[in-house]
Amino acid sequence: LERRLPVPDTGDELQVLAETWNELLGRIETAVERLTQFTGDLSHDLSTTITIMLTTAGLALSRERSNEEYRTALSTISVECEATSQLLDDLLAVARADMVHKNIEWKPVDISELVRQVCHHFEAKARLKGQLLTFNITEETWMLGDLSLLRRMVTILLDNATKYTPESGSILISLIKEHENIQLEVSDTGIGIPADALPKIFDRFYRVDESRSQDEGSSGLGLSIAKWVVEAHRSTISVDSTPGKGSTFTVFIPLVEPILATETSYLAAS
Numbered sequence: 001l002e003r004r005l006p007v008p009d010t011g012d013e014l015q016v017l018a019e020t021w022n023e024l025l026g027r028i029e030t031a032v033e034r035l036t037q038f039t040g041d042l043s044h045d046l047s048t049t050i051t052i053m054l055t056t057a058g059l060a061l062s063r064e065r066s067n068e069e070y071r072t073a074l075s076t077i078s079v080e081c082e083a084t085s086q087l088l089d090d091l092l093a094v095a096r097a098d099m100v101h102k103n104i105e106w107k108p109v110d111i112s113e114l115v116r117q118v119c120h121h122f123e124a125k126a127r128l129k130g131q132l133l134t135f136n137i138t139e140e141t142w143m144l145g146d147l148s149l150l151r152r153m154v155t156i157l158l159d160n161a162t163k164y165t166p167e168s169g170s171i172l173i174s175l176i177k178e179h180e181n182i183q184l185e186v187s188d189t190g191i192g193i194p195a196d197a198l199p200k201i202f203d204r205f206y207r208v209d210e211s212r213s214q215d216e217g218s219s220g221l222g223l224s225i226a227k228w229v230v231e232a233h234r235s236t237i238s239v240d241s242t243p244g245k246g247s248t249f250t251v252f253i254p255l256v257e258p259i260l261a262t263e264t265s266y267l268a269a270s
């Protein structure tokens with residue numbers, strides 16, 4: 001903070017330089033804070049799962065136990081291994097996503113076809129949970145973007161909708177082409193999100209309630225990745241939710257220039 005420059009009110013290059021310098025310092029500080037938070041949260045999560053595994057194994061080995069006790073210990077360790085592995089998968093995805101950022105290959109993507117494919121993929125999962133999954137995709141819609149990142153974003157939203165919706169609930173996905181935007185909505189009749197948690201759910205590692213998320217192997221990284229993908233596409237994501245009633249995630253995407261819509265399909269080409 002001490003390195004901030006006093007900004008002269010001269011309206012010349014010197015003023016611009018001082019303002020730019022101060023803004024850069026601010027950005028560096030935010031980046032360092034985020035990194036510290038990220039590594040801190042990561043160490044905490046990993047050390048929690050590893051401590052549980054070590055303690056469970058240590059107790060099981062401390063004296064002769066019944067088969068039943070060994071089985072219980074092994075199953076606890078196996079659950080924690082899975083949680084650790086899920087955490088590492090998500091971390092790799094974050095690392096990859098951050099790297100990909102520099103090389104996003106903007107191509108025309110048939111977003112309507114992409115959403116339809118992801119919906120088909122989740123139909124079986126929803127059916128198994130006794131949920132009703134329906135989608136409303138009105139017309140063929142194209143945008144500029146990165147196919148695999150967009151698919152990941154849509155997958156995260158649908159995965160959460162099925163994860164946080166109880167049996168016999170329903171999930172509705174709609175893709176609407178508006179005047180200046182494409183609007184993707186993923187609605188569920190699930191457990192919902194308390195108002196005070198709403199501003200935090202896009203933060204890395206944030207989970208509303210660890211007890212309700214842990215069974216599903218959740219890491220609190222999904223929505224942070226989704227938000228990153230959305231912002232990389234110069235789009236926005238918002239959420240509207242009522243606890244006990246359900247949640248709606250809305251993604252606004254600027255519409256592709258009409259001329260691009262006539263080019264080859266990125267989906268078909270890949």
Ligand code: ADP
Pocket residue numbers: 156160161164165188190191192193201202206207208209213217218219220221222223224247
């Ligand atoms: P996670 O891996 O825990 O699902 P996310 O970043 O995807 O991480 O989501 C963060 C938190 O937001 C979740 O732990 C969950 O509590 C809440 N959440 C996300 N999507 C939904 C939803 N559709 N309904 C209710 N809660 C949700």
